[in-house]
Amino acid sequence: MTTWYEEAFRPGTEIQGKWNGRSYVVERLLGAGSNGVVVLVRRGTARFALKAGHETVDHQSEINSLLAISLTDTSFKNFLIDADDMQVRGKEISFYVMRYIDGMTISHFIHKRGQDWIYVIGSNLLRKLTEIHKSGYVFGDLKIENMIVSKYGDVDLIDFGGVTPKGRAIKQLTEVYDRGYWKMGERVAEESYDLFSFAILLLKSLDQRKRFTAMNKMLPQNRDVDQLMVIMRENSAAAQIAPFLQKALRGEFTTSQEAFHYWKKLISGKKLTQPALKMPWLKICFAASIFIFAATVYVYWPN
Ligand SMILES: Nc1ncnc2c1ncn2[C@@H]1O[C@H](COP(=O)(O)OP(=O)(O)OP(=O)(O)O)[C@@H](O)[C@H]1O
Numbered sequence: 660m661t662t663w664y665e666e667a668f669r670p671g672t673e674i675q676g677k678w679n680g681r682s683y684v685v686e687r688l689l690g691a692g693s694n695g696v697v698v699l700v701r702r703g704t705a706r707f708a709l710k711a712g713h714e715t716v717d718h719q720s721e722i723n724s725l726l727a728i729s730l731t732d733t734s735f736k737n738f739l740i741d742a743d744d745m746q747v748r749g750k751e752i753s754f755y756v757m758r759y760i761d762g763m764t765i766s767h768f769i770h771k772r773g774q775d776w777i778y779v780i781g782s783n784l785l786r787k788l789t790e791i792h793k794s795g796y797v798f799g800d801l802k803i804e805n806m807i808v809s810k811y812g813d814v815d816l817i818d819f820g821g822v823t824p825k826g827r828a829i830k831q832l833t834e835v836y837d838r839g840y841w842k843m844g845e846r847v848a849e850e851s852y853d854l855f856s857f858a859i860l861l862l863k864s865l866d867q868r869k870r871f872t873a874m875n876k877m878l879p880q881n882r883d884v885d886q887l888m889v890i891m892r893e894n895s896a897a898a899q900i901a902p903f904l905q906k907a908l909r910g911e912f913t914t915s916q917e918a919f920h921y922w923k924k925l926i927s928g929k930k931l932t933q934p935a936l937k938m939p940w941l942k943i944c945f946a947a948s949i950f951i952f953a954a955t956v957y958v959y960w961p962n
Contacts, residue, residue: 664688664696664711667747674700674709674754676743683709683756692804694718694820699759707740708817711747711754717820718753720830724796724822725755731794734787735816760817762809765864774865774896778926779812781861781900785922787814788853789915791822797848799823800831801856803864823848835859835874841882844910851910854918858907862890865897884908900925 665688668674672685683700690697695712712718722742729739741756762768769776784806791798798805799821807815821831829837829846838844838855846852863871870890874882887908891901903918903925905911912918 662691663747664691664698667711667752668696668698674745676741676754677745677751679741679743681741681743681756683707685709692818694721694818700756706759707756708759709754709756711745711752715753718755721818721820722753722755725757725819728791728794728796728819728822731790733790733794735790757817758815760807760809760815762807762813762815764803765806765808765860766803768808768812769864774894776812777861777865777896777900780808780814781857781922782919782926783812783814784857784860785915785919787816788850788857789919791816792825792850792853792915795825796822797825797829797850798853798856799829799848800833800836801853801860802833802836803860806860825849835863835871838910841884841908842879843884843908850915851907851912854907854912854915855910857918858904859887861900862887862897862904865894866890867894 668685668688670685670687674683674685676682681702683702686699686701686706688696689699689708694714694717695710697708697710700707700709712721722739725739726742728735729737738758739755740758742754744751744753746752763771765780768780788798788801798816798819800818801816801821805816805818805821807817809815821829823830825848827848829848829852832839832846834840836856836859837846838852839846841855843855844851868890874886887904888901891897891904897904900922903922906921907918912921
């Protein structure tokens with residue numbers, strides 16, 4: 660059976676925005692989640708990701724968050740390209756257009772390229788979080804599915820539905836990444852909220868024995884972050900960053916900047932003595948990722 664979106668977004672279909680009048684040509688479907696359908700589109704020679712929403716309220720809230728973060732002087736500047744309505748079978752559907760990120764999930768990347776990449780990817784993700792936090796927001800729903808890793812371990816966040824101004828209640832979450840689920844703190848938009856999810860995200864992407872699958876069904880009285888220590892012990896890459904992960908899970912970092920400093924010290928080997936961290940190629944990748952980040956900031960910096 661063909662779904663409404665498979666029909667509406669057949670490759671080659673032209674999408675015409677009702678209010679802004681811009682048109683896009685569909686290349687292919689990128690994904691369909693609970694909040695919408697994402698398609699790769701073309702406008703002239705440029706490629707974008709277009710997301711059409713099922714639920715207007717959730718979709719609008721996502722656009723508002725994305726707009727707020729797109730207006731900041733960060734690498735997220737101009738992430739949102741357009742927001743409009745389109746007609747599908749006589750019904751109006753809202754959509755927004757954002758930068759297209761070519762890449763894969765962190766789990767897929769690590770599976771293909773090796774676990775040691777976690778240090779480069781972790782640095783890049785922490786840098787992104789630091790940018791969001793400095794702008795007065797918290798990402799909120801940080802999880803494997805909401806980030807894309809590209810070639811040199813570069814990181815982009817997608818799905819901004821959970822972005823919340825600091826101090827407010829978290830508006831969108833995923834249980835196993837939520838510190839409230841683990842009884843480790845309030846569901847309040849604080850930098851430490853994202854850092855907790857960051858630690859879970861890293862552990863989950865290194866969890867080769869799929870221990871997290873069982874954790875989804877755990878009774879509240881059995882949820883204890885000490886259970887996560889098992890994953891840290893049995894995985895060599897996780898073991899190397901265990902001091903960081905423990906601090907993040909216990910809410911011992913107040914800011915992401917503080918966490919980033921600690922992380923950098925840890926992975927540069929200053930605090931660790933294990934030989935596995937002495938990898939010259941890792942330094943090269945780290946330097947490459949810093950270069951790409953600097954180039955991105957340069958390209959998107961206001962003229
Ligand atoms: N900017 C983008 N560039 C490339 N691919 C993207 C982009 N945004 C989303 N995608 C792809 O589309 C998929 C669905 O996107 P998204 O997570 O925003 O949808 P959702 O309906 O909110 O999903 P969920 O049910 O996980 O909340 C993603 O997993 C990703 O593969």
